[in-house]
Amino acid sequence: MPTKMLQIPTPDGQADTFAAFPDDGKQHPGVLMYADGFGIRPVVREMARELAGHGYYVLVPNFFYRHGPAPVVELPEHIGEETRNELMSRLMPLIEGHTVERTQRDADAYLGCLTAQPEVSAGPVAVTGYCIGGLLAVRTAVAHPGRVAAVAGFHAPVGAAGPDSVRRLTAQVHFGHAATDLTPEALAELNQVLDAAGVDYTSEIYPGTVHGFTMADTDAFNPAALRLHWDRLLPLLDRALAAL
Numbered sequence: 001m002p003t004k005m006l007q008i009p010t011p012d013g014q015a016d017t018f019a020a021f022p023d024d025g026k027q028h029p030g031v032l033m034y035a036d037g038f039g040i041r042p043v044v045r046e047m048a049r050e051l052a053g054h055g056y057y058v059l060v061p062n063f064f065y066r067h068g069p070a071p072v073v074e075l076p077e078h079i080g081e082e083t084r085n086e087l088m089s090r091l092m093p094l095i096e097g098h099t100v101e102r103t104q105r106d107a108d109a110y111l112g113c114l115t116a117q118p119e120v121s122a123g124p125v126a127v128t129g130y131c132i133g134g135l136l137a138v139r140t141a142v143a144h145p146g147r148v149a150a151v152a153g154f155h156a157p158v159g160a161a162g163p164d165s166v167r168r169l170t171a172q173v174h175f176g177h178a179a180t181d182l183t184p185e186a187l188a189e190l191n192q193v194l195d196a197a198g199v200d201y202t203s204e205i206y207p208g209t210v211h212g213f214t215m216a217d218t219d220a221f222n223p224a225a226l227r228l229h230w231d232r233l234l235p236l237l238d239r240a241l242a243a244l
Contacts, residue, residue: 001049008061010109012102015065017113018045020052027121029241030114031056032107032140034063034133036155036215037091038079040070043217054234056126056241059114063106063136064094079218095132100139107140111147124149126171126237130214135160138169145170150240152233155181155211155220159190166190167197172240174232175203176225180210202232 002023008015018040022028031051035044040062048058062070073090076083114125127148129137134156141151142165151171155178158166173194177187187205194201206213206228212220214229 001052003045003049006059006113008109008113010065011105012066015106015109016040016062016069017110018048018060019058019117020045020048020060021057021117021119022052022055027119028055028057029123029237030117030120030125031058031237032110032114032125032127032137033058033060034127034129034136034140035060036131036133036212037095038075038087038215039064039072041075041217043215046216047214050230051233054237056237057114057117057120059110059117061106061110063098063103063133067094077217079215081219084218098132098136103136103139104143107136107143111140111144115147124241126150126152126241128152128154128233129156130154131156131212134158134175138165141171142166142168150236152176152236154214154229155209157181159186163193166193167199169194169197169199169201172236173199173201173203174236175201176229176232177203177205178209178211178213178220179205179207202236 003020006017052058064072127137127140134153138158138161141148148171152174154176206225209225210220212218213222213225
């Protein structure tokens with residue numbers, strides 16, 4: 001599986017970016033993947049490679065590039081509970097400083113780079129994200145309704161986008177929530193907003209999960225939930241992008 005690093009010019013600097021794509025000399029639909037708050041690292045690169053193996057050009061930007069190349073904080077091979085709190089105390093100011101305006105400026109640059117790659121087919125793309133990356137995925141899809149055909153978020157605070165943003169989604173949607181992140185009542189409220197707006201979506205709590213369940217380098221990892229994530233994400237992308 002070919003991979004490479006790209007430097008994406010943005011209004012605020014250069015975003016270091018990981019790309020993975022099929023090795024068949026053909027063009028494939030593009031997918032913009034936002035990592036979780038810990039950023040680009042081996043487990044995220046492996047997920048990008050796996051997705052690319054299903055026939056997609058996958059671009060993973062370091063959305064904290066304003067603070068340095070990924071990883072912006074030194075990470076252990078395994079992120080356990082004993083280190084998670086200390087890491088999050090360093091990362092949370094960066095997360096809180098990543099405003100809607102920054103997200104939208106960056107998304108313009110990321111999508112422009114993705115669609116300009118010679119291996120990417122013409123037409124709309126998909127956006128997926130994990131944790132804070134899922135919120136960035138939603139904000140990207142809302143800001144680019146004509147360019148984003150599918151959006152997915154996993155263990156992500158998608159509700160933080162606000163009802164006014166969520167109801168503006170025109171892409172096909174899947175949200176996979178951690179059981180510790182969202183109560184059934186909160187899920188019902190979110191889904192009511194999506195229903196009322198006529199969004200084509202699925203939105204569900206993955207059973208027995210905690211925040212971060214897709215990430216194999218953390219204590220939160222849940223292999224069954226990761227498989228469910230692929231079982232939901234791949235058909236979504238196939239429906240939205242297969243005809244491209």
